[in-house]
Amino acid sequence: MAETDQARWYVVHTYSGHENKVKANIEKIVENRGMEDVIIEVVVPTETVVEIKNGKRKDKSKKIFPGYALVKMIMTDESWYVVRNTRGVTGFVGPGSKPIPLTEEEVLTMGLEKRSVEVDFEIGDSITVTSGPFESFIGTVEEIHLERQSIKALISMFGRETPVELGFDQIQKD
Structure with missing residues (x-):
C-alpha cells in the first residue's frame, strides 16, 4: 500500500446540487476502468442538522461545501482526465489546469482522515x-x-x- 501514501485530497468544483451524482459517476468510472489504486475515495462532506417543523424533530443531512466534492487520488494525467471530464464536474480547485492538494492540516480539520494515536499512559499514571x-x-x-x-x-x-x-x-x- 505504498501507493496510497502518495494519494492526496483534491477539491473538485461541481454543478450546484450535483455533488452526489458526481461522486457516484466518479466511483462508477473508477470501477469500470479498474482505477481503484489511483482514485482511492470520493467524499461529499455533510453534517446532520436538526430541524423542528410543526413541533416535529427531523434530522437532515446538509452539505458542508455545496458545489464541491473531495477526491483522494494519485495525480496522474489519466486520473486528472477522468475526474475533470466526469459529467457535472466544472474543474479542480487551483490555478489553471494545476490542481492543488489540501494540506495535512486542512484534511485533519475537515475530519477526512483520523490520525491514529498511541498513548503511553494509563489511568492512575x-x-x-x-x-x-x-x-x-x-x-x-x-x-x-x-x-x-x-x-x-x-x-x-x-x-x-x-x-x-x-x-x-x-x-x-x-
Missing part, C-alpha cells in the same frame, strides 16, 4: 502539564478519550483535587 493554563501542574490520569485525543486528570489546585480535560499534546508522563 502521574502526568505533568506542559502547556496551557495549567502548565507545570502535576496530576493523575482519571480517564482517557482516544476519539477526542484528550484525558481527564485530577490536578491539585488550592489544596483541592480539580478535574480538568487536557489534550494529549499538553501533557507528558512523569
